[in-house]
Amino acid sequence: MIAVLLAVVLVVVGGIHWYLWKRLVKDTTRTRRARVIGSVAVVVLALVIPATLALSRTLPHSRQAIVAWPGFLWLALMFYLLVTLLILEIPRLAIRLWQRRSNGSAPTPAPVTPSAATAQSATTAPTTQSTTTAQSAATAPSTPSSAAPPSDAAAQTAPSAAAPLSASGAQSAPSAPSAPSAPSAPSAPSAPSAPSAPSAPSAPSAPSVPSGLAAPSALSTPSLASLPTSPPAHAASSGHNGNVGNIPRGAGDISDESAFSAEAPPEPTFDAGRRLLLGRSLAVAAGVLSASAVGIGVYQAMSAPNLKRVPIRLAKLPASMDGFRIAVVSDIHLGPLLGRSHTERIVRMINSVDADLVAVVGDLVDGSVAELGAAAEPLQDLRGKHGSFFVTGNHEYFSGYQEWIDEVNSLGVRVLRNERVDVLGLDLAGVNDVSGEDVGDGPDFAKALDGRDAARPVVLLAHQPVQAHEAARHGVDLQLSGHTHGGQMVPFNLLVGLQQPIVAGLGNVGGTQVYVTRGAGFWGPPVRFGAPPDISIVELHGA
Structure with missing residues (x-):
């Protein structure tokens, strides 16, 4: 195990x-x-x-x-x-x-549009007369009028070469790329290529270039810089899907759709x-919060317990006992970090209130009588008008419980071992801790409570609040307990609440009132954060 x-x-x-x-x-x-x-x-x-x-x-x-x-x-x-x-x-x-x-919501780059591409190309590669001439020649319909003299063709394309610059510095493209018409030419025997044709027409033959003009280059793949800044009006209205101007989809350098798509945003990192x-x-x-909590907890744990006044009403309490005061202290935990001076301070505080009765409800020590007998000795100075009483806690069963029972009795503090005594018409009972069951010394509620007068009030001393379930079945009016330390270190109190019906203060279990003191000492860490130690002065009053 x-x-x-x-x-x-x-x-x-x-x-x-x-x-x-x-x-x-x-x-x-x-x-x-x-x-x-x-x-x-x-x-x-x-x-x-x-x-x-x-x-x-x-x-x-x-x-x-x-x-x-x-x-x-x-x-x-x-x-x-x-x-x-x-x-x-x-x-x-x-x-x-x-x-x-x-x-993920960072601004994404703007899509590359034909006009933006034109502006960018214009800044790096200005349009030349030869490029404009090549575009005009490529878009002209193959009719007899296209055989106009070279000088006329040059005159028609000259304005394009001298077009003014746009606001961004790029040269403006012609608004319509249609070929010039010759006045003397007869009607064309065949219709020109429809601009809305879904399939790309074959490139027309390059016209002869007059001397003095540069030869057009790569007519079949026009430069992106030669494209118009916006598609022609007739192309937009006739639904040219995928065509920019009169350049068929799939022609030249602009056939790749990635040129017009936005760059994917980077992965969030x-x-x-x-x-x-x-x-x-x-x-x-x-670190700061934890160190602060521990520092405050150490200060509270090593400081004097608080004296708490707790009024409780009992329906059966005789009028003569109204205001009867019980000093309740638990979990003194004498051990390696708490010694004789700790006991002396507790005894001094209890005696200062001149209580009618003193109840020490378990967990007095964490060690043997040989080690801690001297530290417990000041208990002999406890003063209660009607005596001082003790019940075992779970830690007594880890420290030689029989020796401590004898030692506490020798100090003038009566140990109630599954028994009760009469105090001015009130039954004061005490049961052993549930941990005693492992060594054959467990609680016996029947022995402590059976055969009593049910008209008399009964106050039970039991170390653990969980014992109230059995106490309620025996008609106990009030149970006084400890054991929980109030959680000792918040939020540990939440875990304690999973085991015990009441962590600290006054509550009710099955019709029995249960008061749980936080205790005067500590176990393990010398820290009490959010659950300062206390000595409770329970005042009994009639209902």
Whole structure:
């Protein structure tokens, strides 16, 4: 059983430290040397926890504090680092999603249109007279009028060569590429090629070039710079699908559709620099918050408990007992970190209120009588008008319960072992802790409560709140308990609530009122964050 428990502890501790390594070392370091140093530190700290749990029970009592302080402080800091980093996963995810969305919605390059391509080509390769002449010759219909004298053809194309520049600096293209008509030419025997023909017509024969003009080049593949800045009006209205001007789709350098398509946006990325900055920022935030929580918790744990006044009404309470006060203290936890001075302070505080009765509801010690007998000795100075009483807690069964029962009785504090006593017409009962069942010393509610007068109120001392379920079946009016420490370190109280019906304060279980004190000490880490220690002064009143 111990081997299984040890294996579970190692797996849990190992998993937590792997997560801490990932967030505090891997996500925050850039150099190999820094990562190695951080990794070694995490491994050492992971081994500290099981070593502390083992050595704090096996070393001599005088030396246990040497390992208990650093080990339990790291246990508390580890817990809060884990909780804080898990909470910070929410903004981490939100920042990454926002960054990816921002990258995905970045402006995309504008599509390359024919006019834009014309402007770009015009700036790098200006249009020449030979290019304009070649376009005019290529678009002219093959009729007898196309055999006009070279001088007339040059005159017709000359304005294109002298066309003014557009606002962007590119030379404006002619508005219509149709061929000039000769006045003396007879009607064309055959119709010119329809501009809306779906198939590309064969390129016409190049006309003779007069001397003095440069020969046109690559008539079959006109330059992109020679295209008009916008398609002709008749081409747009007649639905030339895919044709730019009079250039058929698939002709020349503009046949590739990729020339007109937008460049695909880059894949959203979260670059390494931003990832490193985010990791370091969240690690610093987690470290500051966790260290602050542990620091505040240590201060509260080592400070004097709060004195809490808790009024409770009991329907059966005799009028003569109205205002009866019970000083309730639990979980003193004398051990390697809390000693005699801790007990003396508690006794001094209880005596200062002059209570009618004192109830110590378990978990007095974490060690043997030989180790902690001197630390518990101040309990003999407790003053209660109607006595001081004690019931066992689970930690007594880890520390030699029979020896402690005898020791506490010898200090003048009566141990109620599944029994009850009469106090001014009130039945005060006490049962052993449920942990005693493992050693044959468990609670016996029937022995403690059977045969009593049901008209009398009964107050039960039971270490764990979960025992209230059985108490309710026996008609208990009020149960006083401890054990939970109020969770000791928030948000651990949420886990405690899964096991115990009440974590702290006054509640009701099956018709039985249950009051749970947070306790005056601590177990394990010397930290009480969000659950300060207390000594409760319960005042009984009639309904």
